[in-house]
Amino acid sequence: MSPEGSLTSSVTENRMQSVGVALEELLVTAQKQECLTVGIYESAQFLNTDPDSVVLCVLAADGDEADVALQIHFTLLQSFCCDSGITILRVSGVPRLRRLLASVDDNDDDEDNRRQDGDIHCMLVTNPQADHCRLREVGIYCQESLRVDQWVPELVLQDR
Template identity: 75%
Template structure:
């Protein structure tokens, strides 16, 4: 059984990492260092994996088999390339943060926020480091792919 004070510290670490991830993604988007979409991400990983510093996989529905296959392939590639991976629950929160629509598409077509790649290691380095530490700590406790739940506001 885990002591009660450990639950508090785990919850605080998750909240802190969640906020850091949100800030990192918004900053990366503003600096044009965020690749959004499964296919766009796969193309970038195929052409220039060295520029990728974080892979974020987001899904609220575990029943989508096709999406899970894409995630498995992306996770494998990222692991082989030494890219930090983070699974996120809270696609709706991502839509709030990053905008639900892409200006280059029909307004009714939502952006594919299931996979995002942060490129350029200089992007808000402090927040990137905080997310990276959370991922390392999570892997130490036998979480192959660390997870975070984003809270809607």
């Protein structure tokens, strides 16, 4: 690899790490403010009733999750979000997301149990009035990814 390629790779990796941290902070803030819908079924219901309040759709799955039903749900959610102008981000690092969101709501046993069972594959960030700087950073990353012909921007969360 040339020195330029190595530098580009390093810059891209740093950018993805920065956006990953921004996404994590955004999700934690949204959960604390009760502006986060978690779960495929819950997200589909919310999108059906109030799509205008959704500012970000996060679809989370790791590469080893080849569940056909999950992929069908993702395709339908992506299509709906694209038609509605909702920013979409595909994320890998489901265990990291589980720990992150479980640490926010230690008192909510039902929610924690559902997340332990794996229903964390879709998350909607709502409340467009919340002008969160991390939302802007994630949104810019998604727009930049779309410019390089990624239909759905992707991000890998680093385990810490």
